[in-house]
Amino acid sequence: EKEKMDRCDLCIRDRSIIYFLRSTGCRISEAMELDRDQLDLSSRCVVVHGKGNKERRVYFDDLTEMLLREYLADRHDDEPARFVSLKTGARLKPGGVRVMLNKVAEKAGIEHIHPHKFRRTLATNLARRGMPIQEVASLLGHDKLDTTMQYVVLDERDKEYSYRRYAG
Numbered sequence: 188e189k190e191k192m193d194r195c196d197l198c199i200r201d202r203s204i205i206y207f208l209r210s211t212g213c214r215i216s217e218a219m220e221l222d223r224d225q226l227d228l229s230s231r232c233v234v235v236h237g238k239g240n241k242e243r244r245v246y247f248d249d250l251t252e253m254l255l256r257e258y259l260a261d262r263h264d265d266e267p268a269r270f271v272s273l274k275t276g277a278r279l280k281p282g283g284v285r286v287m288l289n290k291v292a293e294k295a296g297i298e299h300i301h302p303h304k305f306r307r308t309l310a311t312n313l314a315r316r317g318m319p320i321q322e323v324a325s326l327l328g329h330d331k332l333d334t335t336m337q338y339v340v341l342d343e344r345d346k347e348y349s350y351r352r353y354a355g
Contacts, residue, residue, distance in 0.1 A: 196294075199261050201287055203254040204270055204279075208302060210247040212309035212327050214238075215281040215302040221269040223259065228252050237328035245326060310338035315345055 197205070207218060217235040226233045232246045247255075264271065268278035284302060292300040306327060313323050324335040 197291065198273070199254065199258045200270065200273065201291065203251070203258040204284060204287070205291070205305075206251040206254050207247060208305040209309065210251040211235075211245040212306045213245055214306065214328075215284055219268075219270060219279055219281050219284065222267045223269050224267070226255065226269065228256060235328075241328060243325065243328045307338045307340070310335060311340045314339045314341065 204218070207213070208215070211218070211233070213235055214237065217237055220236065221233060231249065231252050232244055234242050234244050236242055262271070264276050266276055266278065270279040270284075271277060272279050272283055281302075288300040288302060292298065310323050310327060313326070314320060320332055320335055320339070323339070324330075324332055327335060327338065329335045
């Protein structure tokens with residue numbers, strides 16, 4: 188699906204939103220509440236306010252940093268919001284992101300892109316690469332490991348690889 192989305196001709200705002208969600212695992216509401224000055228682009232991290240107004244630090248990759256810089260350079264407004272509506276220039280709402288993602292899915296020939304899928308994909312990828320599940324939970328803002336475990340999708344190959352790696 189990533190390759191199909193990457194082939195779409197997306198504006199820099201849409202591309203930066205998608206990469207930000209994919210890279211950080213943020214909830215859509217957390218991402219849309221961010222202001223420009225909250226992101227530390229040089230260290231590629233940001234503190235977000237999650238459920239229960241709990242703060243946590245999330246990180247993003249260098250490609251996301253580049254896209255965010257490009258998006259900011261392309262903007263010529265005084266709106267403090269990190270992401271703004273293309274029509275009104277006001278802070279983009281989660282519903283606007285859902286509409287955008289549905290349009291991207293249609294262009295890419297993907298059945299449906301749900302914003303929460305980015306969180307699940309990040310959790311699964313980090314777990315597959317060996318990140319301890321406690322750290323994955325912390326990145327996602329989960330208090331209970333059971334919640335994180337519902338996000339992580341491992342298959343038989345993952346289990347076999349881990350077994351062979353750790354069983355010696």
